[in-house]
Amino acid sequence: MSTTLEAGQIPAPRELTTKHRRSDTIFRGVVTGFGMTALLILTLIGLFLSFRGIQTLHTQGFGFLTRSNWDVVQGDSGATYNLGVGAMLFGTVLISIVALVIGVPLSVALALFLTFYAPARVKTFLVSVVDLMAAFPSVLFGLWGFFVLMPLATYWAKIIFKYLNWIPLFDAPQYFFERSPFIAGLVLAIMIIPIVTSVAREVFAQTPLDRIQAAYALGATKWGVIKTVVFPFGSSGLIGGAMLGLGRAFGETVAVYSVLNIVFKVNFHVLYGSGGNVASMIIQKWGESTADETTALLAAGFILFLLTLLVNLGANFIVRNTLKSGK
Amino acid sequence: MSETTFLDIKPRQPWKATPKDRAITFSVLLLALALAGAAVKLTGLSGKLGFALSFLVFSTVLQIFVSVRKFGRKALGDSIATSLIYTGATLTFLPVGSILFITIKNGVAGLRWNLFTTDMFNASFLDPIGNGGLLHALVGTVMLIVIAMIISVPMGIMTALYLTEIRGKGSTLIQFVVQAMSGVPSVVAGLFIFTSVILLTPLKASTTAGALALTVLMIPTVTRTAQEVLLLVPADLREAGLAMGATQWKTVATIVVPAARNGLITATILGVARIAGETAPLIFTIGGADKLNLNPFKDYQSAMPFYVWKGLTLGTPESIQRSWTAILILLILVLSLFIAARTLGGRRFK
Numbered sequence: 001m002s003t004t005l006e007a008g009q010i011p012a013p014r015e016l017t018t019k020h021r022r023s024d025t026i027f028r029g030v031v032t033g034f035g036m037t038a039l040l041i042l043t044l045i046g047l048f049l050s051f052r053g054i055q056t057l058h059t060q061g062f063g064f065l066t067r068s069n070w071d072v073v074q075g076d077s078g079a080t081y082n083l084g085v086g087a088m089l090f091g092t093v094l095i096s097i098v099a100l101v102i103g104v105p106l107s108v109a110l111a112l113f114l115t116f117y118a119p120a121r122v123k124t125f126l127v128s129v130v131d132l133m134a135a136f137p138s139v140l141f142g143l144w145g146f147f148v149l150m151p152l153a154t155y156w157a158k159i160i161f162k163y164l165n166w167i168p169l170f171d172a173p174q175y176f177f178e179r180s181p182f183i184a185g186l187v188l189a190i191m192i193i194p195i196v197t198s199v200a201r202e203v204f205a206q207t208p209l210d211r212i213q214a215a216y217a218l219g220a221t222k223w224g225v226i227k228t229v230v231f232p233f234g235s236s237g238l239i240g241g242a243m244l245g246l247g248r249a250f251g252e253t254v255a256v257y258s259v260l261n262i263v264f265k266v267n268f269h270v271l272y273g274s275g276g277n278v279a280s281m282i283i284q285k286w287g288e289s290t291a292d293e294t295t296a297l298l299a300a301g302f303i304l305f306l307l308t309l310l311v312n313l314g315a316n317f318i319v320r321n322t323l324k325s326g327k
Numbered sequence: 328m329s330e331t332t333f334l335d336i337k338p339r340q341p342w343k344a345t346p347k348d349r350a351i352t353f354s355v356l357l358l359a360l361a362l363a364g365a366a367v368k369l370t371g372l373s374g375k376l377g378f379a380l381s382f383l384v385f386s387t388v389l390q391i392f393v394s395v396r397k398f399g400r401k402a403l404g405d406s407i408a409t410s411l412i413y414t415g416a417t418l419t420f421l422p423v424g425s426i427l428f429i430t431i432k433n434g435v436a437g438l439r440w441n442l443f444t445t446d447m448f449n450a451s452f453l454d455p456i457g458n459g460g461l462l463h464a465l466v467g468t469v470m471l472i473v474i475a476m477i478i479s480v481p482m483g484i485m486t487a488l489y490l491t492e493i494r495g496k497g498s499t500l501i502q503f504v505v506q507a508m509s510g511v512p513s514v515v516a517g518l519f520i521f522t523s524v525i526l527l528t529p530l531k532a533s534t535t536a537g538a539l540a541l542t543v544l545m546i547p548t549v550t551r552t553a554q555e556v557l558l559l560v561p562a563d564l565r566e567a568g569l570a571m572g573a574t575q576w577k578t579v580a581t582i583v584v585p586a587a588r589n590g591l592i593t594a595t596i597l598g599v600a601r602i603a604g605e606t607a608p609l610i611f612t613i614g615g616a617d618k619l620n621l622n623p624f625k626d627y628q629s630a631m632p633f634y635v636w637k638g639l640t641l642g643t644p645e646s647i648q649r650s651w652t653a654i655l656i657l658l659i660l661v662l663s664l665f666i667a668a669r670t671l672g673g674r675r676f677k
Contacts, residue, residue, distance in 0.1 A: 035489030109415025137604020251512020
């Protein structure tokens with residue numbers, strides 16, 4: 001600036017203020033507005049789908065949640081509907097539990113390998129591979145699951161059935177093992193490995209280094225360190241990671257549809273080829289549904305939304321607390 | 328004392344594998360292979376599964392035996408855990424290898440030039456793959472991605488700016504909301520757009536409706552990656568900008584965002600990779616066309632994942648061949664996006 005000062009003149013102090021300039025006020029307003037869109041979208045999803053949910057509750061009653069049939073009866077005065085998603089909800093939970101039982105130990109082993117065993121170069125490459133796995137289209141898992149995994153998994157299921165059918169869980173009412181909850185669970189297990197692994201890796205990496213070194217200094221083996229330091233520290237984070245995986249497993253649609261025989265009947269025999277899944281049921285019924293059925297399907301979508309929202313919020317809460325406590 | 332001592336002493340690294348250790352590990356693996364082969368030949372076990380299982384058991388037992396002899400009984404738990412962890416890690420990579428191998432093997436068989444030049448208007452999915460193509464699906468996917476990007480990239484980056492630069496009262500809430508949003512099942516996103524946009528507005532099933540459903544899935548991915556990148560921009564840069572008398576707006580626009588440019592591009596690419604393969608939301612929102620449609624607001628549209636899905640549900644050998652080829656092309660698209668994101672993201676602030 002070209003203002004010149006006379007000799008001996010003291011420049012007037014600039015006025016200090018914490019008020020934002022006009023450009024900043026506009027900037028902050030716009031960014032805050034955009035920031036709120038995420039909240040707006042989530043609220044809108046909840047509102048629109050809950051509206052359909054209430055409509056369905058009105059016509060079907062609370063039995064919609066517990067009944068396990070989907071009957072449309074054509075009568076003289078139009079069709080009557082008797083719809084319920086009980087079996088589908090049960091099936092969704094069953095398949096997701098199978099997925100967790102298979103997927104979580106594998107993910108933990110993989111995360112331990114990547115954090116404590118793999119050489120640095122191998123690690124970078126393998127981490128990329130795991131991330132890539134997360135980017136595979138779900139329809140690819142469906143295609144691969146149907147043509148490659150299912151023949152193999154059916155064979156495994158027959159072996160398990162042969163030797164363990166005295167356990168009710170592994171029994172089957174008929175000798176039919178294709179498109180079973182077990183196979184759908186296997187596909188889901190593979191699909192949740194990337195997310196569970198990445199959370200587990202993050203949690204393991206937060207383990208305080210001084211405690212690890214202290215354990216080594218006391219003569220612990222690597223497994224000793226993992227057992228006595230890493231696991232106790234990260235256990236709640238691992239639970240959070242598993243819950244995130246559960247949220248993914250609840251909502252997976254196309255891959256499960258390809259490898260699951262959807263039957264409106266509660267079936268807890270995991271090896272038997274009959275199961276249920278809310279998301280897959282929605283796309284199965286979608287093409288041929290009447291207006292009332294469509295409303296019911298949207299209501300089923302609302303239940304799915306609530307379920308995944310609860311699981312995810314819980315999981316994020318747990319993971320966050322664990323990661324914070326490490327600092 | 329002579330003067331060579333210092334140079335001769337090399338640091339001892341007792342934890343490193345000596346050639347002898349390597350030889351032992353190698354011979355243990357060979358022995359396990361031989362034993363597993365013998366087990367398959369001589370006992371009731373049969374097939375690849377039997378071989379793999381017995382190899383696993385033999386190699387684990389032998390390895391445990393070796394390390395217990397070397398280190399004593401305390402090494403027992405450690406060596407069991409080590410072999411379990413290695414096995415688990417290997418098992419998780421088997422499906423990836425299998426998926427890539429099978430997709431390439433089955434997909435290449437159906438690659439024809441006409442796939443990229445024609446649509447399915449004059450052909451049926453049940454025809455041999457020489458008839459018709461997937462031009463309409465490819466164009467549909469590109470249009471869906473472009474529209475979804477136009478909406479969700481500004482939204483995602485702005486939300487990330489809100490979380491990192493403004494840090495207003497709502498930050499914690501928005502952070503939670505974004506995380507919750509990234510867990511919204513894709514089928515729910517499709518149902519939401521169906522019941523809100525398609526049923527209530529003049530916009531029927533079309534490219535834009537599909538892109539809106541994809542936007543719901545893309546915003547959280549872009550936001551979370553962009554947020555991570557913006558947090559990496561050193562606070563010094565922001566403070567320097569403010570100390571020079573720039574307003575916050577000027578600081579963000581001329582310093583923070585340019586500094587994070589590569590990372591923000593990575594965020595965009597990862598967002599695109601997230602939605603490029605989504606099938607479920609499109610089933611409710613794009614209708615599914617067999618003809619090339621360049622109008623984003625009118626008429627049914629198709630997309631690559633939708634094309635794969637249609638081929639899979641029809642279930643004839645010809646339609647499944649179409650699915651494999653289409654998924655190969657889609658996978659190549661996703662892979663190149665992924666590699667682009669990696670190379671850009673690799674060059675972070677030093």
